[in-house]
Amino acid sequence: MIGSFACLTAVAAAQTSLTSGSTVTDSVRKNNWNYYTIQVPSTSTGLQVDLVGTNNKDADLYIRQGANPTTSNWDFRPYQNSSNESVTVDANSNPVLAPGATYHIGIHTADKGSAGYTLTATVTNPNGGGNPGGAADVRRLRVTWVTDPSTTATIGWEQVAGSAGTVHFDTSDHGTTVANYSFSKTVDRQVSYHGMNNSFARLSGLTPDTNYYFVIEDNSGVSDRYYFRTAPATAQPFTFCAGGDSRNNRTPRQQANRLVGKLRPLFVAFTGDMINSDVAVEWQEWLDDWQETITSDGRIFPILPHRGNHESGGNQTVYNIFDTTSNNYYALNIGGDLMRFYVLNSEVSAGGTQLSWLQNDLNSNSGTTRHLCAGYHKPMRPHQSGKSEGSDEYNNWAQLFYDHGMDLVFESDSHVVKRTGPLMPSTGAGSDEGFIAVSSSDPNATVYTGEGCWGAPLRSADDSKNWTLAAGSFNSFDWVQVYSDRIDLRTVVVNSQEANTGSNTDADPFAIPSNLQLWTPASGTVLSVPGDDSTGGNPNPGNQETTIAFGSSWNYKDDGSDQGTAWRQSGVTETWPSGSAQLGYGDSDETTTLQSSHLTYYFRKEINITNVADVTDLDFSLLFDDGAIIYINGTEVHRTATMDAGTNFSYNTPSTATSSDNATENFSVSPSLLVEGANLIAVEVHNRSTTSSDISFDLQMLTTRSGETPPPSTTDETIFSNGASWNYKDDGSDQGTAWRQPGVTETWPSGSAQLGYGDGDESTTLQGSHITYYFRKEVNITNVSNITGIQFDLLYDDAAVIYINGTEVHRTSLLPSGPINYQTGTSTFSADNSTETVNVASSLLVEGNNLIAVEIHNQNTSSSDISFDLNMLVNRSAQ
Known part of the structure; x- marks a missing residue:
């Protein structure tokens, strides 16, 4: 049986473990050795080793059982005049195969220069074997x-x-x-x-x-x-491992994976950036390395995979590799009501539909679950100075976590290690970057840990806060023990000590294995997070209730007729059809499909609200495309950024801008327009044109009644959308650095995004055969003081750098760190139309004109395509 194949990278002069069917591609220099080992199962009947040269140098194959071969001590040596050499070890060879033994393979050359080769070792195992394989493919x-x-x-x-x-x-x-x-x-x-x-x-x-x-x-x-x-269904202790950012450093990644197997946890929560580039070879290598978690007796540990920014192919990457939910966020109880774990997606908006789902799930479950834990990739407050703040996550989740008593949060992305004390969101005296330390007896406090050192390139932990317990920089992951009254967390140090570390058993996964290296910061080896008496904090902050849920039924008018203004008044009887949201056409995600080719669509929903005097706040989450206006009992309360404030919209008025597909906005409204009993919520959605390819609408309304103070509300404002116009420079010239500074006048041509060439989806086609392309856009922003964060949704190919008023705020992964210029190519090519969601602090904005500048880099001048588009949203605090 010939086993299955995967690519492994050898480490020169060190032993690299092979699995059956694995193919190594490497080279060896004169008088040097590359060593490999392969374990032959006790049921094996043969070992086949094949060496194939890849250049004109002669690499030599040596094999020895139990120890590395040398030029004078070996069991098998084919003696061919080329690098194409093979050895079969079985019952007829001399010496015969030793089932259960470890065979050491050495590659050596006496030729000058480097001898290139591929090496394949395949075990014949009629009772099962391989990677993971056996006889099955x-x-x-x-x-x-x-x-x-x-x-x-x-x-x-x-x-x-x-x-x-x-x-x-x-x-x-x-x-x-x-x-x-x-x-x-x-x-x-x-x-x-x-x-x-x-x-x-x-x-x-x-x-x-x-x-x-x-x-x-x-x-x-x-x-x-x-x-x-399987997990227990009742509250009984268990262990799990958590961490992220294994990226493409295979040695520490494999060491960490083997340590997981030795700890024998119930499961692993992996918080994103499993790979560096979202390409086939890296995922194949990652999955090959994941097999290192499998124990010698065949135990596999379930994974909760989270999406990171290096899963740049979008949500489909995690969905297609692991068969999770297509939106990459979900929650599940582990140990009955002992713990609920939230797998969140920080690479899409933390607001909108994800926030609505999270709010509803916490409302339903935090009051009946002892421990609440969450994982996501981008940290709210990174402990590395080069990383931007997680404003989107902070603005949408931090207060929600506290209100519901989220106990422990796992973050990644920064490639450092951190632990915080118990925190509460606050900007008051004693706070630091929006959090303040509180007592461990506070049942609502949240502890944050991370930030992503499974194997990624390490960075300096140089941005601690006054509430940071400990920070460092070393490869690691967290080992967590969950009890009824507390959660104990230890941080496992990942290095070559792994080879000497003992193993736990299924019967005692809580034991500390011999020689396990643990982090011992001054604050203590064990971070203990106390549990709540019976619930996860306040189960229903501010007595908030869902008055209209996403997916609700609406009456609608989709025939292109002029409905005037009476339709949005309460007390008016309409005989419109009804259907469940999402309502729209053209995106294939609609529950109710509407007629196409009209500018304006109308939606009405009557709701009954009693005890109106107790209502203190109304919070809306709106999904729309391209623009919308919302009314309560006939009075306008909100219009999206794509609907000009000075325009009196009618049935034949298009939106003033095109939104992204399924755009979202969150906003809060005073309850003063509500009346006792029946109330009408009315929405008109406008297309950009009658030839628009799609329209979308859904709405959630949350009502807060007097009780505990609800969290401060914020709203998203679109500064510019995808498809906006940009000034660009596409002639291959060196633009230096002045082009990205505000106040500089450029006479560049302009065009609408998407800008690029080679893919056939461009609105503006650029010249080909250059490495660097430049883009500028001036935007006018007022009331900067109440902006709490910025979100960019970037489309690019192959790499991009974004600047605000001359200062770099984001660089995609395929560009080197440090200074770059117009001749700097990427390390490899990206996926076509790669996307990233980028959240940055608002501190670089100024009142009035601001310059957003982007440079796009190709891998080289022969690249087949380039792509660029960008939208910008700001998050404002409520007025």
Whole structure:
């Protein structure tokens, strides 16, 4: 059986562990060695090692059991005059195969220069083996939790060849004997993505707190036997690991993965940036390295994957690799009501639909759950000075976390290590960057930890706050033990000490393995987060209730007629059709599809509100495309930034600008317009033109009644949308640095985004064959003092740098750090139309004119395409 193939990178003069079927591509210099090892299972009948040269130098193959070979001490040496050499070790070789042994492979050359080669080692194992493989054409296994982890799990793998495999599983271990397994599950979903045929079988109806053993059978045979454990359904202690930013540093990534296997946690929460570039080879390598978490007895640990900014292919990346939710955010209870874990997505807006979902879920669950934990990628207040503030996350989540008693939050992105004390959002005396330390006895306080050192390039932890307990810079992840009365967190140091670290057992996952290296800051090795008596803080801050939920039913008028103004008045009877939101056309995400080709669409909803005198605040979350105006009982209370404030809109008036698809705005309104009993909420949505490709509408309304003070409200304002006009320079010239400064007059041409060439989706086509392209846009912004944050949604290919008034605020990952110029190419190419959501502080804005400048860089002058578009939103505090 020839095993499946993956790319591994050797480490010169060090032993690199191989798995069956793995192909190494590398080179060795004169009189040097590259060493590899491969473990042969006790059931194996053969080992095949093949060396193929990749240049005109002669690399030599040596193999020895139990120790590294030398030129004078080896078991096998083919002696060929070229680099194409093969060795078969089996019952007929001399010496014969030693099942269960470790074989050491050495590559050496006596030629001048470097001898290039590929190396493949394949184990023949009739009873199962390989990576992870056995006789089945499967590899790169992972188990994901998305819904109830006590009764469900998703098993994922790459189907290398042949028809989709079937998972056979049971609560008893039947090895690789398929006929003895009681249950089988065929594939629910297959998707070809990043060079892999990703297959997912969703298991359900499982028994809580139970080991499930499984094999995968396809038309080539049966895989090795593996197992995972379901979560308990009742409150009993458990452990898990959390961290992020493994990126492309494979040595610490593999060390960390092996440490996970030695700790034997219930699951792993991985908070994003698994890879550096969202391309096939990096994901294949990441999944190969993830196999290092699998224990020698075949235990696989379920993962809760979060999206980071380096998962730049969008939400589809995590969805297609792990079969999570398509929006990359969800929540699940672990240990019954002992803990609820929130997988959040900081790479899309923290407001809008995600905020609405989070508010509703916390309202429903925080009052009945002892511990609340959350994970996401971008930190609210990074502890690295080069990282921008997480204003979007802070503005939308920080107060919500506190109001509901979020106990522990895992952040990433900065490539440093930090722990905070218990915090409360505050800008009062003693606060620092929007937080203030509070007593550990405060049941609502939140502890923040992170920030992403699983294997990413380390940065300096140079931005501590007055509430920071400890900070550092070293490869690490958090090991968490959850009890009824507290959560204990230790930070595991990742380095070569991993090889000497002992292993826990399934029977005692709380033990501290021998030689496990833990962080010992002055504040203590263990960070203990106390639990709440029975609930996660205040379950319903300010007595907030959902008056209109997203997805509600609305009466609508979509025939292009002139409805005047009576339609938005209460007491008017209309015989309009009704349908559930989202309402619209053209995006394929509508619940109710409307007629196309009109400028204006009308929506009405009557609601009954009693005890109006107790209502203190109304909070709306609006989804729209292209513009909208909202009325309460006939009076306008809000219009979007795409609807000019000075325009009297009628049925034949287009919006004043084009919005992004499914744009969102959050705003608060005084309840003074409400009346006792029936109230009318009316909305008109306007297209930019009758040829617009889509329209969208949905709305949520939250009512706060007197009680505890609700969190301060904010609103998003669009400064400019996708498709806006930009001045640009596309002639390949060196523009130095003056072009990005405000006050500089340029006579550049202008054009609407998307700007670029080579993809066929450009509104403005630029010249080809240059490395760097420059873009400028002046914007007028008033009342800067009440802006709390800025969000950019960037589309680019291959890389971009964004400046506000001459100061760099963001650089995408494929550009080097430090100074760059017009001849600086990227390290590799990006995906077509890559996207990033960028959140920055508002401190660089000035009252009046501001300059937004962007430079786009190609990999080289022969690049086939370039792309650029950008929108800008600011978050304002309520007036």
